[in-house]
Amino acid sequence: MQIALELLAPAKNKDIGTAAVSCGADAVYMAGPSFGARETAGNTMDDIAETVRFAHRFGSRIYLTVNTILYDKEIHEAEAMIRDAVRAGVDALIVQDFAILKMDIPPIPLFASTQCDIRTPQQAKLLESLGFRRLILARELSLEQIGSIRSAVQCDLESFIHGALCVSYSGQCYLSSCLAGRSANRGECAQACRSLYDLVDGDGNVLLKQSSILSLKDLRLDDRIPELVGAGITSFKIEGRLKNVSYVKNVVRHYRDKIDAFIAEHPEKYCKSSFGTLHGGFTPDVEATFNRGYTHLFIDGKRGDWNSADAARSTGEFIGTLSRLVRNANSHVASFVIEDSLKPVSNGDGLMFVLTDGRTLGMRVDVVEYGRIAVKDDPALKDGVKVYRNYNLKFEKELENDVPKRLLDAVVDYVTKAGNTTLTAHCEDGFEASLEFDDAADVARNPERAEASLKEQLSKTALHYSFELRDIDADRILFYSASTVNGWRRELAEKLAHRSYEADKSRIGKMLEGKRPALGIEEGQVPEHLTYLANCSNELSEQVLEGLGARSIDPAYELKPVEGAQLMRTKYCIRYQLGLCKKSSKRQVTEPLYLVNNGRKMILEFDCKNCEMLVLL
Numbered sequence: 298m299q300i301a302l303e304l305l306a307p308a309k310n311k312d313i314g315t316a317a318v319s320c321g322a323d324a325v326y327m328a329g330p331s332f333g334a335r336e337t338a339g340n341t342m343d344d345i346a347e348t349v350r351f352a353h354r355f356g357s358r359i360y361l362t363v364n365t366i367l368y369d370k371e372i373h374e375a376e377a378m379i380r381d382a383v384r385a386g387v388d389a390l391i392v393q394d395f396a397i398l399k400m401d402i403p404p405i406p407l408f409a410s411t412q413c414d415i416r417t418p419q420q421a422k423l424l425e426s427l428g429f430r431r432l433i434l435a436r437e438l439s440l441e442q443i444g445s446i447r448s449a450v451q452c453d454l455e456s457f458i459h460g461a462l463c464v465s466y467s468g469q470c471y472l473s474s475c476l477a478g479r480s481a482n483r484g485e486c487a488q489a490c491r492s493l494y495d496l497v498d499g500d501g502n503v504l505l506k507q508s509s510i511l512s513l514k515d516l517r518l519d520d521r522i523p524e525l526v527g528a529g530i531t532s533f534k535i536e537g538r539l540k541n542v543s544y545v546k547n548v549v550r551h552y553r554d555k556i557d558a559f560i561a562e563h564p565e566k567y568c569k570s571s572f573g574t575l576h577g578g579f580t581p582d583v584e585a586t587f588n589r590g591y592t593h594l595f596i597d598g599k600r601g602d603w604n605s606a607d608a609a610r611s612t613g614e615f616i617g618t619l620s621r622l623v624r625n626a627n628s629h630v631a632s633f634v635i636e637d638s639l640k641p642v643s644n645g646d647g648l649m650f651v652l653t654d655g656r657t658l659g660m661r662v663d664v665v666e667y668g669r670i671a672v673k674d675d676p677a678l679k680d681g682v683k684v685y686r687n688y689n690l691k692f693e694k695e696l697e698n699d700v701p702k703r704l705l706d707a708v709v710d711y712v713t714k715a716g717n718t719t720l721t722a723h724c725e726d727g728f729e730a731s732l733e734f735d736d737a738a739d740v741a742r743n744p745e746r747a748e749a750s751l752k753e754q755l756s757k758t759a760l761h762y763s764f765e766l767r768d769i770d771a772d773r774i775l776f777y778s779a780s781t782v783n784g785w786r787r788e789l790a791e792k793l794a795h796r797s798y799e800a801d802k803s804r805i806g807k808m809l810e811g812k813r814p815a816l817g818i819e820e821g822q823v824p825e826h827l828t829y830l831a832n833c834s835n836e837l838s839e840q841v842l843e844g845l846g847a848r849s850i851d852p853a854y855e856l857k858p859v860e861g862a863q864l865m866r867t868k869y870c871i872r873y874q875l876g877l878c879k880k881s882s883k884r885q886v887t888e889p890l891y892l893v894n895n896g897r898k899m900i901l902e903f904d905c906k907n908c909e910m911l912v913l914l
Contacts (some may be wrong), residue, residue, distance in 0.1 A: 299565070299566060299567060299568040300531060300566060300567050300568070301531065301567075301568055301569065301570035301842060302323075302526065302531055302532075302533070302556055302559075302560065302567055302568070302569065302570060303323040303324055303455075303531060303532040303533065303534055303570040303571075304321065304322055304323045304324070304535075304549065304552055304553055304556055305322065305323065305324045305325070305326060305360075305455065305532050305533060305534045305535065306318075306320075306322035306324070306325050306326075306535050306545060306548075306549045307325070307326060307327070307460075307535055307536060307540065307542070307545060308325045308326070308327040308538065308670060309312065309327070309335075309337075309535040309538055309539060309541075310327075310340055310341065310344065310512075310541060311344040311345075311347055311348045313541075313542045313545050314327055314348040314351075314352070314359070315348060315351045315352075316542050316545060316546050316700070316752060317452075317501070317545050317546070317549050318351060318352045318355060318357045319700055319701065319702075319703050320545075320546050320549040320550045320575070320578070320700070320701060321549055321550060321553030321557075321573075321575050321701075321703065321705075322357060322549050322553075322571075323357055323569060323570045323571040324332055324352075324357055324358040324359070324360060324532070324570070324571070325348070325352060325357065325358075325359055325360070325387075326359075326361075326362055326391060326416065326538070327340060327345070327348065327360075327361065327362065327535075328340060328361070328362045328538070329342060329345055329362075329363070329378055329381075329382055329647060330342065330362055331374070331375075331378065332362075332363045332364075332365045332367065332371070332375055332378065332484070333361075333362040333363065333364070333365070333484060333538075334572035335362075335484055335538045335539060337409035337539065340375065340380065340595040342378075342381045342384075342385050342783070343380065343608075345359070345361065345385045345387065345590040346384075346385035346386060348387070349385055349386040349387060350798075353386065353704075353797065353801050354761055354794070354797065355571050355572050355573040355703060355705065355726075355761070356570075356571040356572045356573075356726050357571040358388035358389070358571075359386070359387045359388055360387065360388060360389045360390070360391050360408065360774075361379075361382045361387045361389075361390050361391070362390075362391045362410075362538075363375065363378070363379065363391065363392050364388050364391050364392055364393040364394075364410035364412050365392050365393065365394070365482060365483050365484050365693070366393060366480075366482045366483065366834040366835075366853055366855070367394045367396050367397075367482040367834060367835050367838075368834055368835055368856075369836055371833045371835075372396060372400070372837060374836060375396075375397070375400070376401060376402060377402045377407070378724060379397070379400065379402045379403075379892060380402060380403065380809075382405075382456070383402070383403045383405050383805065383808050383809060384805065384809065386801060386804075386805050386809065386830055387405070388405075388406070389405060389406040389407065389430070389431070390406070390407050390408065391408045391410050391433065392407055392408070392409070392410055393412040393413055393468060394834070394838055395408075395409045395427075395833075395837070395838040395841040395842065396835050396837035396838045396841070398427060398428070398816050398837075398841055399816065399838075399840060399841060400836040400837070401813075403808045403809055403811055403812075403813070404808065404811040404812060404813045404814070405466055405808060406430040406431070407428065407429050407430060408429065408430060408431040408432070408433060408455070409424045409429040409431070409433060409836070410433055410467075410468070411433040411434065411435060411436065411457070411467045411468070412467050412468035412482065413432075413433075413468060414435055414467060414468045414469050415432050415433070415434050415435055415446070415464045416434075416435045416437070416438060416442070416757065417446070417600070418445050418446050418448070418449035418450075418468070419449075421446045421449055421450045422449050422450055423845075425450045425452045425463040426450065427816065427841075428814070428816070429452060430452055430453060430634035431452055431454070431455055431532065432446070432450070432452060432453070432454055432455065433455040433456075433534070434446065434454060434455065434456050434530075435466055435467065436456075436457050436462060436463070436467070436516065437466065437594060437595050437868040438456075438595065438596075439595050439596060439597065439598035440524055440527075440528045440596055440597070440598070441528075441598055442598075443456065443525070443528040443529060444528045444529060447528060447529025448503065448529075452555055453531055453532060454529050454530050454531060454532070454912045455469075455530070455531075455532035455533075455534055456525060456530040456532070456533065456534065457516060457534045457535075457536055458516065458517075458518040458519070458521075458522070458533045458534060458535065458552065459515070459516055459517055459518065459519070459535045459536065459548055459552065459579065459583075460515055460516055460534050460535055460536025460537045460540075460548075461515055461516075461537070461589075461740070462513040462514070462515060462516050462536075462594065462603075463481075463490065463513075464490040464511045464512070464513050464865070464867050465490070465547050465777075465867045465868050466866055466867065467867065468482060469865065469866050470486075470490075470864070470865050471854045471855075471858075471862065471863075471864045471865070472489040472490065472553065472864045472865050472912065473485070473486045473487040473488070473489045474854060474855060474858070475489075475858070475862075475864050475899075475914055476489050476492070476894055476895075476897060477489065477722040479592035480854075480855045481630040482853070482855065483855060484899065487513075489894075490511040490512055490513070491509060491511075491512045491610070492509070492511075492894055493507040493508060493894070494507075494508060494509075494510055494511065494542065494891060494892045494893060494894050495507065495508075495892070495893040495894075496508065496510060496871065496890060496891070496893075497698070497890070497891045497893055497898075498584065498886050498887045498888070498890055498891075499887035499888050499889050499890070500800060500887045502887075504875070504886070504890075505875075508655070509604075509605065509606075509609035510604065510871060510874070510892075511869075511892075512589070512605045513589075513592070513594075513603050513604065513605060513869060514588075514589050514591055514592040514603055514604070514605045515588045515589050515590065515591055515592070515605075516536070516591070516592060516593075516594055517583070517588075517591035517592070517593070519552060519555050519583070519855035521593065521596055522555055522556060523558050523559055524596075526559070526567070533552065533556065535548050535552065537547065540587060543586065543693055543697065544586050544587050546579075546696050547581050547582065547583060547585070547586045547696055548581070548583055548586065550575075550578065550579065550581040550701065551581035551582075551583050553575065555677075556569075557569070559662060572705055572725050572726045572830055573703040573704060573705050573761075574704060574706060574727075574763075575701040575702070575703055576701060576702045576703075576704060576763075577699070577701055577702060578700055578701025578702070579692075579695045579696055579699045579700070579701075582692065584613075584614040585613070585614055585686075585689045585692045586613075587611040587613070587687070588611060588612065588613065589605035589609065589610070589611060589612055590605055590612055594876055595868055600870070600873055600908075601875070603869055603874070604869075606655075609630070610657075611649075611687045612651075612685045613647075613685045613686050613687030613688070613689075614639075614640065614685060614686050614687075614689075615639065615683070615684075615685055616635055616638060616640060616642065616684045616685060616686050617636055617637045617638045617639055617653040617684055618633065618635065618636045618637065618680075618681055618682065618683055618684060619633050619636075619650065619678065619679070619680060619681065619682040619683075619684050620633060620634050620636035620680055620681075621633055621634050621680070622678060622679065622680055623669075624674055624791055625674070629673065629674050630663065630671050630672070630673065630674055631671070631672055631673070631674040631675070631678055632669045632670060632671040632672075633669065633670055633678070633680075634668055634670070635684055637668065640686070641668055642662060642665055642686065643665060643689075643690055643691055644662055644663070644664060644665055644690070645661065645690035646661070646662045646686055646688055646689055646690050647659065647660070647661055647686065647687050647688025647689075647768060648660055648661075648662060648670075648672065648684055648685065648686055648687070649684075649685045649686075649687050650677075650678065650682045650683070650684055650685075651682065651683040651685070652677050652682060653679070653681070656677070656759075658675060658677055658678070659687070660672045660675070662672055663752070673694065678719070691713065696884075703761065704758060704761055704762060704765050705725055705726060705761055705762050705763065705765040705793075706724070706725045706726055706761065706762075706765070707722045707723060707724040707725065707762045707764050707765070707789075707793065708722070708723050708764075708765050708766075708767040709722050709723075709755050709764055709765065709766050709767060709789065710723070710767055710768045710770070711723065711751065711755070711766060711768065711769050711770070711771070712770045712771070712814075713770075713772065713773070713775060714770075714771070714772050714773045716735060716736055716737070716773065717733070717734075717735060717736060718732075718733070718734055718735075718736035718775075719731060719732070719733045720732045720733075720755075720785055720789065722762075722764065722789040722792075722793060724762065724793050725796065726862055727802070728793050728797055729793075729796070730789050730793045730796060731792075732785055732788060732789060732792075736775060738775040738777055738781075739775065739776050740773055740774070740775060740776070740777060741774045741775060741776040742772035742776070747774050747775070747776045747777075748769065748774055750767075750777075750779070751766065751769070751777060751782060752766045752847060753780050754777075754783060754786070755782055755785070757783075757786060759786045759787045759789070759790035760790040760791070760794055761790075761794075762789075762790045764786055764789070764790075766777070767871050767872070786896065791809055816841070816844070833850050833851065833853060834852065834853040834855065834856055859914075860914060861912055861913060861914055862913070862914050863912070863913055864899060864912045865911065865912040865914055866909055866910075866911050867909065867910050867911075867912075868908070868910075869911060870888075870903065870908070870909070870910045870912060871890070871901060871902060871910060872886075872910075877901070887899065889902070892912065899912050899913060899914060900912075900913045900914075901913075
């Protein structure tokens with residue numbers, strides 16, 4: 298039996314969701330009207346339903362994100378939204394709060410969000426025992442750690458493979474809540490990790506001034522797909538529910554090509570988890586779209602240079618270094634060439650200059666003429682400055698205007714005997730449709746030409762189907778006009794689409810009639826180190842934890858901020874990043890170290906045994 302591999306794409310709205318499916322996504326995750334962990338990326342249920350209908354044409358799925366922590370006053374609203382989502386046809390919920398396990402909702406599959414901070418086999422086993430059908434693993438895991446979790450559970454495992462990285466273990470960051478009063482666990486993250494900090498030692502010396510020291514590069518694991526599959530991952534997730542449509546198109550198409558290439562090497566063992574083939578369209582280039590530089594993070598069980606040193610925002614693709622700068626004082630324009638230019642720059646492109654003091658400067662290109670690039674003058678521009686392109690106008694236009702067409706393959710068998718004709722279409726998604734009629738067409742005067750014409754007219758597209766005449770079984774060859782055959786093809790397409798739609802309606806109906814099984818909790822299942830305890834924000838989740846045998850349940854930080862609280866635990870280590878690791882460096886620094894942001898001082902602790910850093914208030 299083949300193992301189905303899933304490419305999972307983000308969507309801020311229905312237009313991006315349909316674009317992701319068109320570019321090859323097997324599934325899309327997006328938020329409903331609320332509780333979706335991205336307050337600026339909500340969608341109406343009508344939009345969710347429309348996206349579902351489009352995705353289900355190709356067997357692609359829609360997962361609704363309900364992955365914020367919930368307050369008691371929100372429980373009924375969340376329940377009602379989930380029921381509406383089931384009616385809209387969503388295929389699963391991505392959740393963080395244990396309260397959902399106790400809600401009166403239909404038996405829709407539940408996926409444990411990466412906000413659940415799933416890092417150990419013990420945590421994975423607990424979540425599986427609670428009925429979660431899929432676990433979305435922490436981004437910081439090595440292949441070996443993923444393999445250990447795979448050996449401990451039977452449910453699906455999902456892993457991020459591309460996009461922005463939180464510096465903290467997801468679900469365990471209160472930095473935004475502390476500094477900006479905006480909770481990451483409530484969908485309001487202020488991206489405090491992209492902010493600027495002073496790093497101060499115990500003697501008051503400023504080691505770093507206004508540095509984005511907590512900002513990480515973006516994840517990119519397109520070259521590690523075979524190893525991730527070997528470790529037990531079956532769903533490959535792209536981050537980016539706040540990204541624009543061109544980003545999603547580009548990255549989805551890139552990973553579609555990579556996963557398809559892997560499947561093509563192992564067709565007997567692996568397959569796609571949806572249907573349809575992409576025809577035509579742009580050539581992807583992930584270097585040309587939003588990124589802060591790329592990293593493999595901890596996939597090899599080793600540390601590396603994870604900090605996005607040049608900028609906490611998008612750098613894009615490195616072009617070269619600025620050279621032979623000329624200023625025109627009268628027009629306030631500067632022009633230059635790019636030394637060792639890697640790619641041509643065009644009018645309208647967006648450039649980012651990384652200045653010698655680490656600051657960045659962004660500009661649009663006014664004119665490119667005879668190899669010289671003209672921009673608005675700025676006194677910070679100097680020879681030797683590194684130049685990146687973070688907006689490629691030509692590529693953006695290509696992404697907009699040259700979208701691939703996704704089509705389902707369907708073969709048609711044509712049978713005509715004794716004046717009765719039957720056409721049967723067999724689609725790759727498993728649905729069939731037939732036309733049967735008394736056939737009064739004339740016998741063809743030129744049978745060979747008539748048969749070729751029949752094959753040509755039937756082997757075309759209609760709706761989202763690509764038909765091919767597979768077999769002709771005829772006691773005589775009949776002549777048909779092109780319009781007649783085209784009409785058959787359109788009718789077969791409409792019948793196939795209707796079969797698919799009716800099957801989906803039936804699935805939704807059964808889901809709405811079903812009941813969730815009782816929550817089977819075995820006392821004492823909670824590991825001592827279980828980190829969910831800090832996120833308990835309502836009575837229902839307390840009931841779940843009490844049933845599991847938890848003896849002490851603390852309120853969520855959002856409900857009761859605590860002086861001296863742990864704001865963040867992270868695999869990223871500032872000491873290591875600066876060459877001050879106690880295990881490998883003899884360089885000394887006076888502890889404790891502090892991060893200072895707008896006068897707010899936070900202490901750093903280093904758990905060297907577990908190779909982790911803590912940020913404390």
